[in-house]
Amino acid sequence: MSSHPPATGSAIIADSLVKHYGDVHALQGVSFEVPTGTVLGLLGPNGAGKTTAVRILTTILKPTSGRAEVAGVDVVAHPHEVRRRIGLAGQYAAVDENLTGHENLTLVGRLNHLAKAVAAGRSAELLEQFHLTDAAHRPVRTYSGGMRRRLDLAAALVTHPPVLLLDEPTTGLDPASRQDLWDVISSLVSDGTTVLLTTQYLEEADRLADRIVVIDHGLVVAEGTAAELKSTLGETTVALSFRQSDLAVRAADALADFGASRSTTDDSVVSIPLRGGASTVRDVLNLLHGHELEVGRIDLHEPTLDDVFISLTGTNGARA
Amino acid sequence: MTATASPGRPTFDPAVGTSDGGLGWAIRDTIAMTGRNLTAMRRVPQVLVFSLVQPVIFVFMFRYVFGGAIQIPGQDYVDYLMPGIFAQTVSFGAINTAVGLAEDKGKGLLERLRSLPMSRAAVLGGRVLADTVRNTVIVVLMVLIGLLVGFRTHTNLLAVIAGIAVLVFFGVALASIFVFIGLSVPNGEAAQAAAFPLLAPLTFASSAFVDPSSMPGWLEWWARRQPLSKTTEAVRALMLGGPTSGPVTASLLWSLGIMAVMAPLAIAKYRKA
Numbered sequence: 001m002s003s004h005p006p007a008t009g010s011a012i013i014a015d016s017l018v019k020h021y022g023d024v025h026a027l028q029g030v031s032f033e034v035p036t037g038t039v040l041g042l043l044g045p046n047g048a049g050k051t052t053a054v055r056i057l058t059t060i061l062k063p064t065s066g067r068a069e070v071a072g073v074d075v076v077a078h079p080h081e082v083r084r085r086i087g088l089a090g091q092y093a094a095v096d097e098n099l100t101g102h103e104n105l106t107l108v109g110r111l112n113h114l115a116k117a118v119a120a121g122r123s124a125e126l127l128e129q130f131h132l133t134d135a136a137h138r139p140v141r142t143y144s145g146g147m148r149r150r151l152d153l154a155a156a157l158v159t160h161p162p163v164l165l166l167d168e169p170t171t172g173l174d175p176a177s178r179q180d181l182w183d184v185i186s187s188l189v190s191d192g193t194t195v196l197l198t199t200q201y202l203e204e205a206d207r208l209a210d211r212i213v214v215i216d217h218g219l220v221v222a223e224g225t226a227a228e229l230k231s232t233l234g235e236t237t238v239a240l241s242f243r244q245s246d247l248a249v250r251a252a253d254a255l256a257d258f259g260a261s262r263s264t265t266d267d268s269v270v271s272i273p274l275r276g277g278a279s280t281v282r283d284v285l286n287l288l289h290g291h292e293l294e295v296g297r298i299d300l301h302e303p304t305l306d307d308v309f310i311s312l313t314g315t316n317g318a319r320a
Numbered sequence: 321m322t323a324t325a326s327p328g329r330p331t332f333d334p335a336v337g338t339s340d341g342g343l344g345w346a347i348r349d350t351i352a353m354t355g356r357n358l359t360a361m362r363r364v365p366q367v368l369v370f371s372l373v374q375p376v377i378f379v380f381m382f383r384y385v386f387g388g389a390i391q392i393p394g395q396d397y398v399d400y401l402m403p404g405i406f407a408q409t410v411s412f413g414a415i416n417t418a419v420g421l422a423e424d425k426g427k428g429l430l431e432r433l434r435s436l437p438m439s440r441a442a443v444l445g446g447r448v449l450a451d452t453v454r455n456t457v458i459v460v461l462m463v464l465i466g467l468l469v470g471f472r473t474h475t476n477l478l479a480v481i482a483g484i485a486v487l488v489f490f491g492v493a494l495a496s497i498f499v500f501i502g503l504s505v506p507n508g509e510a511a512q513a514a515a516f517p518l519l520a521p522l523t524f525a526s527s528a529f530v531d532p533s534s535m536p537g538w539l540e541w542w543a544r545r546q547p548l549s550k551t552t553e554a555v556r557a558l559m560l561g562g563p564t565s566g567p568v569t570a571s572l573l574w575s576l577g578i579m580a581v582m583a584p585l586a587i588a589k590y591r592k593a
Contacts, residue, residue, distance in 0.1 A: 058435040083437040094428035098360035110352040111438040113345060139363055155432065 010069075011036040011163050011194035012057060017066035019052050019218075026052040028218040029066070034196055034211075036162075039189055041209030042198040043305075045313050049218040050198040051091065054167045057196065058088045071163050071194075084112075087156030091168045095151050097141040101132050104140060104151060108158045119158075126154040130184070146177030153184060164188065166197045170204060182207060202305035212305075216313040230303045236274045238281060240288075241297040244268060251293050258284060274300070346439035353446020354453075357420065361454060367416065371458050375409040376465060382529055383469050390530055395560075399474075402466040403483070403555035404528025407548050409462050410455050410491035411519055417451045417495045418511035421502030444590055448495045455491040459484055473559045483558035486571055490551045493575035496582035503589045528552045547574035 012034035019027040027049045034040040044050050055061040057070055059079035068075045071085035095104045102123050109119025127136045130150040135143060140151065149169065156164060166185070170178040185208055189195055199205055205212050206226045214222040214229070222229055242248045245267040252260045252270045258280065263269035274280055281298070288295060361367060382390075382401050392400040421444075424430050433443050463471075463484070473480050498515065505511050525543050526532075532543035543549055551574070553567035 055431075060431060060434045080437055083435055086435065088432060088435040090428045090431055094432040096356065096360060096429060097427075098363040099356065103356075103359060107352060107356050108432075108436065111349055111433070111436045111442075113348070113437070 009036060010034060011071055012040070012196055013067075013069040014053065014057065015067045017053065017056055017068060018064045019049075019056065019061065020064045025218055027056075027063070027066075030215060030218065030220055031066075032213045032220065032223065034194055036194050037189070037192050038210040039185075039195040039197060039208050041205030041212040042196060042215065043200070043202065043205055043212055043309065044198075044215040045200070048215045048313075050215065051167055052218075053215070054088075054165050054196070054198060058086055058165055059083055084159070085161055085163055087159070087161040087164045089149075089153045089156040089164070089166050089169050091171060095140050095148060095155060098139055100137050100139055101127055101143070101151050102136040105155060105158060108155045112159050114159070122158055126157060130154045144177075146173055146180065149173060149177065149181060150184070153181065157188075162192075162194060164193050164195045166195060168198055168200065170199070170201065178204075202309055206305050214309070214312050221312050222308070226305060229305065229308045232308070236303075237301045238272045238274050238284070239263070239299040239301055240270045240272070240284070240295050241266075241299070242268045242270070242293070243296050247293055250291070251288060251295075254287060254291050254293065255284060268296075271301075346441055346445075349439040349442030350445040350449065353442050354449040355446075357446055357450030358453060361450065368454065368458070371409075371413055371416065371454070372461060374412060375405055375458075375462055378408065379405055379462075379465060379469060386529075392531060396470070396472075398466075398470045399472060399560055400556070401529065402463075402471040403559060404526070404552045405466070406459055406462055406483075406487050406555055407490065407526075407528055407552045408523045409458060410487050411494055411523055411548060413451070413455045413458060414491060414494035414498045415512060415515040415519070416454070417447060418498035418502035418505070418515055419508040420451070421447055421499060422505050422511040423508045425503065426507040440590065441587070444499055444586060448492060448499065451495055452488060452492055456484070456488050459487050474561045475559060479558045479564075482568075483555040486551060486554050486558065486568060490547065490571060490575050493547075493578040493582075496579050496586055499586040500582055500589055503586065522546065522548050526552065547571065547578065550574055 010033040012032075014030055014032050017027050017030045019025075030049065030053060032040065032042075042050050042053060052061065056063050057068055057075060059075050059082050062076055070082050073081045073085065075082050095101075096107070099107065102120075105123035105126055106116075106119045109122055110116070112119075114122065124133075124136075127133045130153070132147060132151060132154070135147060140148060143151065153166075153169065156166075169185070170181050173181065182204070185195060185197070189208075195208075197205070197208060209226065211225055212223070212229060213220055222232070224232075240248075240251065242251060248262060248268045248270050252262050255270065255272060258272050259275075260270050260272045263271055272280070272284060276283075285295065379401075382405070383398055387397045387401065390397055421430075424433075424443075430443065434440075463480070497518075498511075501514050501518075502511050505514055525535075525539055526546060527543055527549040532540045532549070535543055550567055550570040554564070554571040556562070557564040557567050
């Protein structure tokens with residue numbers, strides 16, 4: 001078979017994917033597309049169906065119904081061809097603890113049917129690139145969590161796959177290691193790799209994903225860019241804090257034309273939607289100055305992906 | 321990571337591997353997986369040591385503690401005992417097959433392997449082959465330990481080697497059961513726990529340590545016919561002398577029968593696991 005991935009178009013197509021395990025309906029008709037060379041963030045609480053979707057796209061599971069294409073190849077009809085075009089980095093650092101980093105990478109190369117010397121060369125290249133050269137000949141059980149994840153990601157890259165599937169790649173990592181991994185993923189994308197990334201960290205999706213699909217209970221509940229998802233929750237607001245609640249009452253009256261409202265949680269705070277941008281702030285402050293109402297503090301409140309997540313799924317993704 | 325971490329252009333090279341290499345790839349993949357498992361064994365020599373500790377304890381117990389009270393007419397008990405110990409050793413060695421696979425599964429390694437364009441059979445084949453190498457080494461070491469405690473073969477070297485081959489083949493048959501167990505449980509500890517209830521009746525309700533004629537009738541019936549007894553008797557015949565074709569044929573048929581039933585079940589389990 002010689003079907004090449006399309007140069008343009010979608011590198012991943014999921015079309016009405018359904019997966020039932022007995023009575024458990026892990027996926028109930030999930031559809032999405034990932035344009036070539038972009039990153040899709042697949043978000044959802046635990047048990048939403050993220051991993052099931054990844055396992056179908058990586059040919060590990062067959063869908064109950066529906067269709068999926070990866071790099072232009074049907075995952076059910078030609079699983080072997082799909083496997084030659086993908087890299088998978090899993091939730092667990094799926095590397096062999098008893099082998100060294102170099103042995104792990106050459107094993108993956110050999111199992112991809114690279115010649116021995118080619119596999120060894122590629123391993124050395126990846127170890128260098130992922131700053132693991134010093135640890136190359138140490139068993140992986142001596143590696144830190146961050147080093148294992150880097151090796152796991154390196155193992156997914158042995159054959160330069162055009163499509164990369166990352167299932168919660170940074171779960172359990174410290175912030176510095178997470179930042180490292182984000183930088184690597186970003187540089188892969190800038191070189192043209194298509195990435196599907198599942199995560200519970202909204203910051204991660206915000207940072208890496210061009211588009212986001214939120215799934216819950218096996219269904220797509222929202223889709224769009226991070227900015228689009230946030231804008232569905234309303235606009236940026238300015239919170240004005242006063243020293244006393246009676247000042248806040250008077251300020252709210254004075255600013256009625258700006259759509260001001262008293263905070264429900266703090267009676268000395270007044271919130272104003274920031275419709276007109278920075279000039280709104282100037283107008284508000286001028287008006288308050290005219291009324292001799294002194295503002296103690298000004299805060300900007302921007303809706304976060306966390307807010308989106310909570311409003312869509314009723315759970316807090318990062319801490320679910 | 322710094323900007324030097326540029327991974328290079330993701331160029332998909334259609335020359336990498338062929339669509340489906342068939343038997344050639346299956347063999348290469350099996351060799352690669354066998355090598356990986358043997359390397360892992362070398363890195364954790366404790367496993368090999370512990371695989372020897374248990375049979376050595378049994379040798380001492382039965383040779384020196386219980387042995388004096390067990391009479392086998394016309395035979396030194398140590399000669400009767402050691403083939404039974406060998407059969408027990410390969411049986412308990414099969415637990416490692418289940419533990420190894422369960423650990424690979426629990427750690428997500430099987431998931432990665434299933435996403436690679438490799439032979440499906442190689443994961444199981446590489447595990448069983450590596451365990452067979454380990455089993456062979458351990459059986460040879462146990463024969464040497466037997467010689468130290470007074471065990472004497474009464475045939476020729478070729479027959480002794482044939483005896484080891486029968487044992488190792490029985491070990492492969494048991495491995496097909498333990499592949500299935502390893503893929504059915506969540507982790508290594510569970511594999512270990514699941515194995516003992518299966519192996520205890522196989523090793524003790526047998527002719528490995530005592531003459532089954534001392535057992536109640538129903539148990540004696542089983543103890544004379546079951547695969548570990550047949551294998552023990554085959555090894556006794558090959559190493560100590562006596563008619564070989566009956567027990568050797570019985571042992572090989574048991575081993576083939578177990579594989580014929582369990583290998584397809586194990587492979588089906590791997591496809592679904």
